[in-house]
Amino acid sequence: MDINIYKTSDELAENLANHIISNYLNNNIALSGGSTPLKLFKVLSKKLDKLENKMKFYWVDERCVPPESDESNYKMAESFLFNSKKINRENIYRIKGENQPSEEVTRYSKTLRNNLDIVGNFPCFDLVILGLGDDGHTASIFPYELNKFKNESDCVLATHPTSGQKRISLSEKIINNSKEIIFHVSGSGKKNVVDEIINKRGDYEKYPASHIKPNSGGKISWYLDFEAADNLTK
Ligand code: 6PG
Numbered sequence: 001m002d003i004n005i006y007k008t009s010d011e012l013a014e015n016l017a018n019h020i021i022s023n024y025l026n027n028n029i030a031l032s033g034g035s036t037p038l039k040l041f042k043v044l045s046k047k048l049d050k051l052e053n054k055m056k057f058y059w060v061d062e063r064c065v066p067p068e069s070d071e072s073n074y075k076m077a078e079s080f081l082f083n084s085k086k087i088n089r090e091n092i093y094r095i096k097g098e099n100q101p102s103e104e105v106t107r108y109s110k111t112l113r114n115n116l117d118i119v120g121n122f123p124c125f126d127l128v129i130l131g132l133g134d135d136g137h138t139a140s141i142f143p144y145e146l147n148k149f150k151n152e153s154d155c156v157l158a159t160h161p162t163s164g165q166k167r168i169s170l171s172e173k174i175i176n177n178s179k180e181i182i183f184h185v186s187g188s189g190k191k192n193v194v195d196e197i198i199n200k201r202g203d204y205e206k207y208p209a210s211h212i213k214p215n216s217g218g219k220i221s222w223y224l225d226f227e228a229a230d231n232l233t234k
Contacts, residue, residue: 002221003198005229009186012225013039016184019223020127021047023180026054027126028116030170030178031081032139033061033073034131036186041081048084055091057082058112060128060175061140061158062095064104064166071165072097101157101166108168109154120215123154125178128170132185136193136207139175140167149208172211180219181212188227195231198222 006012017040020029031037048055057077065071067078074094082092093115095108116123130138140158141149148156149172158167175181185194196204204210214220224232 001198002219003224003229003232004222005224005226005232007226009036009039009225009227012184012186012223013043016040016129016182016223017043017047019182020044021051024055024127025051028056028058030058030060030125030128031073031077032129032131032184033059033063033076034133036131036184037129038076038080039186040129040184041077045081045084048086051086053086055087056093056115057087057091058093058125059095060130061167061169062097063140064097064101064168066098067094067096069097095168097168101168105153105155105157105168112154112174119177122173122177125174127180127182128175128178129182129184130175130209130212132183132190132193132197132209134189134193136197136204136209138183138209138212140169141172141208143206143208146206146208146211149211172208176213176215176218178214178218180221181214182221182223183209183212184223185228186225188230190228191230194222194224194228195234198232 063071067074112123142161151171158169197210
């Protein structure tokens with residue numbers, strides 16, 4: 001497990017963007033949503049403007065909303081990452097939140113299987129970037145739906161525990177099948193769950209994020225700022 005800690009969320013975004021640029025310019029990457037990726041997208045977009053690339057973009061999860069909704073993970077990437085002139089729009093494979101959810105689960109799974117290498121019967125991403133909720137959720141799998149994460153399928157239909165919002169998410173099987181999995185986590189609100197998961201403290205296995213373990217040959221890396229890593233050093 002590779003743990004990278006940076007003083008601020010800006011330095012975190014800069015260094016994670018450099019890691020992506022150095023290793024994944026022509027690769028298949030799955031993005032997460034939420035607020036943490038915003039700084040990364042802005043920095044990465046500027047860097048990509050200067051670089052020829054064949055990056056292909058997918059999503060870890062998406063809310064079942066139209067692409068123009070402020071809730072859409074795609075919309076955030078569209079606004080802040082894909083404004084880079086060097087990204088080929090044909091290399092963007094969004095989850096279509098406007099579609100009927102169970103049909104989109106099937107469609108997106110077919111898209112993954114048609115475009116990614118199949119390793120051990122599951123599509124294989126070169127890089128998956130995950131966020132982490134303060135309740136230990138990752139992708140769109142929340143603790144109360146952990147069993148869904150264990151689902152044998154490529155993608156699952158999840159439900160946000162408080163808003164009831166439907167979401168489409170990669171399952172644990174696909175995420176763990178990636179060559180590199182990165183947890184990109186920022187802010188003091190995450191310090192407890194980061195420490196519990198990394199140091200396997202208490203009832204840590206209740207957290208879906210604790211079930212992210214790359215298959216043999218895969219790598220897991222944490223990219224944290226000081227605030228999110230605060231308890232690690234205690
Ligand atoms: C989503 C994300 C989700 C996110 C975490 C952390 O669709 O919301 O994929 O898993 O990564 O909720 O969100 P923040 O970055 O906003 O803390």
